[in-house]
Amino acid sequence: MKKTIDEKILDEANSWIKANHKVALVTVIKTWGSSPRQVGSKMIVNENGDFSGSVSGGCVESSIIDESLKLLKDNKPFKKIEFKVSNQNAWEVGLACGGEITIYLEIIN
Amino acid sequence: MKKQLLEQILIKKKHKEEFALITNILTGESFIFEKNKKIDKNFEKYSDEINNYFNNKQNGIIENTDIFIDTYLRPVKVIIVGAVHITQYLLDYAKDLNFEIFIIDPRRYFASEKRFPNMNIINKWPIEAFEEIKTDSSSALIALTHDPKIDDPALKHALKNKFFYIGALGSKTTHLNRCQRLKESGFKEEEINSIHGPIGIKLGGKSAPEIALSIIAQLVSETYKS
Numbered sequence: 189m190k191k192t193i194d195e196k197i198l199d200e201a202n203s204w205i206k207a208n209h210k211v212a213l214v215t216v217i218k219t220w221g222s223s224p225r226q227v228g229s230k231m232i233v234n235e236n237g238d239f240s241g242s243v244s245g246g247c248v249e250s251s252i253i254d255e256s257l258k259l260l261k262d263n264k265p266f267k268k269i270e271f272k273v274s275n276q277n278a279w280e281v282g283l284a285c286g287g288e289i290t291i292y293l294e295i296i297n
Numbered sequence: 298m299k300k301q302l303l304e305q306i307l308i309k310k311k312h313k314e315e316f317a318l319i320t321n322i323l324t325g326e327s328f329i330f331e332k333n334k335k336i337d338k339n340f341e342k343y344s345d346e347i348n349n350y351f352n353n354k355q356n357g358i359i360e361n362t363d364i365f366i367d368t369y370l371r372p373v374k375v376i377i378v379g380a381v382h383i384t385q386y387l388l389d390y391a392k393d394l395n396f397e398i399f400i401i402d403p404r405r406y407f408a409s410e411k412r413f414p415n416m417n418i419i420n421k422w423p424i425e426a427f428e429e430i431k432t433d434s435s436s437a438l439i440a441l442t443h444d445p446k447i448d449d450p451a452l453k454h455a456l457k458n459k460f461f462y463i464g465a466l467g468s469k470t471t472h473l474n475r476c477q478r479l480k481e482s483g484f485k486e487e488e489i490n491s492i493h494g495p496i497g498i499k500l501g502g503k504s505a506p507e508i509a510l511s512i513i514a515q516l517v518s519e520t521y522k523s
Contacts, residue, residue, distance in 0.1 A: 193395055202307055205300060213298060217322065217365045218358055228356040228367050266325040290358075292322050292365065296298050 197230040197241040201296060209234040211296045212256035216243045216289055217268075223287030235260050243291055244271075252291060259293055266294040298327055305329060306369070313397060315371045317351050319343075323363040330366075340364065372397040373520055374432060378423060378451040379441030380407040383466070386509035387439070388416065394517065401426040403447060423451035435523075437462035437516060439496065443471055449478060456488050461523040462516055464496035466508075471495075493519075 204211050216229040224245035231241030231249065233256035242249060248271045259267055269291045302318075306329065309316050319340055320327040328337040330351060336344050346359040350366045358365050372395040377384050380402035391398060399417040402408040408420040419426040438455035440448040443466050455463045456479070465475060472494035479489050497511030498518070 193393075196393070198303060198306060198310070202303055205303070215365075215367065226356070266322070268322055292320070294298050294320075294325060296300055296303055 195230060195241060197232055200240050201232045204232065204234055205296060209236075210260045212259055213294050213296055214241075214243055214252055214256065215292050215294075217292045218290035219287060220289075221287040223289045225289075233257070233260075244289060247271075248289070248291070252293070256293055259295060263295070265297070266292065268292055302327060302329070310369060313371050314369075316369050317347070318367045318369070319347060320365045320367070321363055322358070322365050370395065374399070374430070374436040375439065375516070376401060376427075376430060376432065376436065376451070376455075377439045377441060378402070378448055379466075380404070380409075380413060380418065381441050382505040383441055383509045383512070385412070386506040387513060388413070389506075390509055390513040394513075399426075399430050401451065402442070423447065423454060427451075427454050432458050432460065434459040434461055436460045437519075438464070439512060439516070440465040441496075443467040445475070445478060449475070452479065452492065453482065453484075456484055456491075462493070462519040463491060464493040464512060464515065466496050467494060469495060 201211050201213060212233045214231045214233065216225050216227050219227055225243055229243050231239055231243050231252065233239045233253050237253050237257060239249065239253055243252060255267065255269060270288070271291065272288050306318060317330040318327060319330050326339060328340060330336065330347055332351065336347065340347065343359055343362060343364050347366060350357065350359070351368055354368055354370060356367055375396045375398045377387060377398060377400045380400050384400060388398065399419065400408065400413060401419045401421065401423055403420065403422045405420060408418050419429060436458065438451060438460050440451055442448050448465060452463065452465060465472065467475065475494065476489050493515060497508060498515045500507060500511045502508065
């Protein structure tokens, strides 16, 4: 468990909101196998595609940013996405590390 | 998530409270769970499971439901005795870790606000200083003055209160002498052996930032053992 970690992502989310940005909060809610980031790990994305934090070791962040931008544009409140192990021969998004994760995206409004 | 909820979470974090954020990932609803407080009526039927997760300091989705629990733990209390050069680097390394740090030093020139801006710094002898800090077995002590007058009373306090981590700076000889004094004060050998002395994991470096890094590494490692 994240005993000694205090990620400042939520503080940063708050300061982005204060600066009038639209913010999507992204959280790892489930993991299988050797996924790099534990359940509860977070990242935030704003309407410009700026992001902070992480939900994997860089494997799925780009895709999450696209999904977050869609969410913010369509003004949908939340979404759940699952990422599986990637097929190394295909140009698809996935976890090269062999893990699987479920991600929850929500707009802070 | 509502902005107001985010603000409430940040206030609770600032006040070092322990709580959990509960989210229904099917409806998007969320609320803050606190021990011994009434559970939001939409989540009432999961009360037992939520309490279980919280008590085990666990994050995750309750099995066969759409309820996600994200637990926020109180920071580990770390008391540093000695507002010395190493302490300044310890603070640098610790700033992104979940530690609540207090610095004790009775020496006025050391414990100055200018050297340690915006820190919990107590310019008193350890015995008086510990009256202001509530400590228990989930606290840690880093003793850095290697002056028995200052370090020893703090070490005794930490041993009596069964801190999960106690480290003391000083050479092997300094540490042997320290152990002898504690023995003469009536502490048992196993208690004395629980002190990490010389403090820190072996990195090889002898400069202040390198020693600070070795101390922080040891402290984090011990935090996950306890």
